[in-house]
Amino acid sequence: MSLPIVHYNTPILRKKGEKIAVFDAALAKFARAMVASMHAAQGIGLAAQQVGKAVQLCVVDLRAAEADFAWELDGSRVPLDLFMPMAIANPRITVVPGTDELIYEEGCLSFPKIRGDVVRPDAITVAFQDEHGVPHTLRGDGLLSRCIQHEADHLNGILFIDRMAKKVRADLDPAVRTLAKATRDAAKP
DSSP states (O other), X not given: OOOOOOOTTOGGGGSOOBOOOOOSHHHHHHHHHHHHHHHHXXXXXXXXXXXXXXXXXXXXXXXXXXXXXXXXXXXXXXXXXXXXXXXXXXXXXXEOTTOOEEEEEEEETTEEEEEEEEEEEXXXXXEEEOTTSOEEEEEEEXXXXXXXXXXXXXXXXXXXXXXXXXXXXXXXXXXXXXXXXXXXXXXXX
């Protein structure tokens, strides 16, 4: 089951998600629906706010991406196929000490066809629970780190355009305004 993805200017995108406290069959089903929606939109990450629910849950799947990033799940480098797609509940991110901040072009499923450079730390550690409530620690860099940071921002009501340098954002403003207007118009009865 695929869920509709909301676009920029939908108020839910600015809401901080509630912490996940109940890990039941309904949550697992919701996580699977999020993965289906992410795949249908050809994305690599999706936050609950993007499908209309303000909770601390996102999904990530980088199996189709070029694996030029490092990762370690719970202290081991297990194959991506064993843990992706993955559900990340209640993430707590820490930047790996001494990591560089890198500029990389990002996109977002809630901002179709809008892309821009964002500066983020290259390596992070994220403590989280999976959709069953099992705690995990994931350390990663490159695209994995960036994707998780992008989705965790969504869980806190922060959008990738908020992280852009003023010049980058200014160049995208006409497209962002057009999208905001289209979202408003689509919401009218």
